[in-house]
Amino acid sequence: MNTTKKHTNMKKYLLLLAAIIPAAMWAEEPIDTILTKTNRKVIVEDTAGTIKVKVLDCDGKEEKMTFEGHYSDQQDVEQYFSSPFIPSKKNSRQHFEASYPAFFFGYNALVGHCFGSVNNLSPHVRGSKSWEWGVTFTSFSFPLNKARNFGITAALQIKSVYNHFSGNYILTTDASGKTFIREDANDIQKSYLYYTAFKVPVMCEFQNAIGKLFMSLGCSLEMRCGEHSRYKTGGSTHTETKDVNLNPVGLNLESYIGYDDIMLYCNYALTPLLNTHNAPGYYPFSLGLAFKL
Numbered sequence: 001m002n003t004t005k006k007h008t009n010m011k012k013y014l015l016l017l018a019a020i021i022p023a024a025m026w027a028e029e030p031i032d033t034i035l036t037k038t039n040r041k042v043i044v045e046d047t048a049g050t051i052k053v054k055v056l057d058c059d060g061k062e063e064k065m066t067f068e069g070h071y072s073d074q075q076d077v078e079q080y081f082s083s084p085f086i087p088s089k090k091n092s093r094q095h096f097e098a099s100y101p102a103f104f105f106g107y108n109a110l111v112g113h114c115f116g117s118v119n120n121l122s123p124h125v126r127g128s129k130s131w132e133w134g135v136t137f138t139s140f141s142f143p144l145n146k147a148r149n150f151g152i153t154a155a156l157q158i159k160s161v162y163n164h165f166s167g168n169y170i171l172t173t174d175a176s177g178k179t180f181i182r183e184d185a186n187d188i189q190k191s192y193l194y195y196t197a198f199k200v201p202v203m204c205e206f207q208n209a210i211g212k213l214f215m216s217l218g219c220s221l222e223m224r225c226g227e228h229s230r231y232k233t234g235g236s237t238h239t240e241t242k243d244v245n246l247n248p249v250g251l252n253l254e255s256y257i258g259y260d261d262i263m264l265y266c267n268y269a270l271t272p273l274l275n276t277h278n279a280p281g282y283y284p285f286s287l288g289l290a291f292k293l
Contacts, residue, residue, distance in 0.1 A: 096143035098153035099205060099214045099258060099292075100136045104265060106288015108132040108161050114283050115268055122282055124169040124181050129190070132286055134159025134199075141205075149207045153216065157199040161284070165191040171229040172240050179245045179279035184231070191231040195246060198223045201254050215257045220267070222250040245279040247272060252284075261292040 045052040109127035121127045136157045143151040165171060165181065168188040173179045203218025225248065229240040253268040267286040274282055 096148040096151045098139040098141040100139045100155040101290030104290035105133045108286040110282040126164040126166040129164035132161040153205045154202045163193045170231050186233045189232045195227040212260050217255045220252045220254045245275040263290045
């Protein structure tokens with residue numbers, strides 16, 4: 001009888017030990033807290049004295065990170081990820097968010113030198129008919145103060161540009177690779193240079209207390225491609241050349257000022273549009289309206 005009781009007690013001890021060991025091992029590992037509300041998932045990790053918070057937007061198909069924060073005794077870091085094509089409702093400014101347009105459209109002229117005025121257009125440029133349009137794909141923001149009304153922003157944009165020329169003048173490139181303006185004997189209905197540019201603006205932005213009024217200033221890097229010099233005569237459009245000695249990379253001074261979902265933008269080229277060793281010195285200047293979604 002005593003032997004049976006001893007065996008029973010031994011089994012209890014072994015079962016208790018088997019339950020305690022995994023629990024102790026689990027307690028030594030970092031614990032993740034996951035909170036889900038409506039279509040958002042919040043993940044909180046506590047590792048080595050640093051709390052890491054992630055916010056994911058869930059639409060049933062995929063999860064997209066919209067926020068990541070690291071908090072410790074030494075430093076707090078917050079990052080926000082957004083896109084103008086994903087509208088968000090804001091009753092009050094709770095965090096610093098980049099103010100880039102979903103769509104922009106404006107005037108684009110070619111001036112003779114850096115920071116030239118629209119009254120000093122390059123010869124034979126028809127500024128009144130020159131224009132551009134573009135969209136913003138995504139943006140990034142990083143606050144620099146506790147009030148979260150000043151910070152660094154960046155974005156990825158794409159734009160199409162149409163620079164028109166006056167009269168019967170056409171931008172061309174000869175056999176030696178020299179680009180210049182030539183005058184055609186035919187009646188030219190319109191003549192223009194077209195190209196596409198990918199832009200990466202990096203700017204300092206200030207917002208007022210409620211996040212409605214904002215101003216930003218910075219620079220943008222521009223990668224250009226797909227240039228065509230075209231003209232229309234007799235109802236038909238002709239391509240004069242696909243090589244105009246276009247500089248593939250450009251640097252611009254960029255600025256925005258706006259209120260709520262409407263803004264004005266201005267762009268000055270700091271580098272020439274074309275390679276000045278073999279082409280005229282054109283510096284793009286643009287001014288226009290932009291809109292958030």
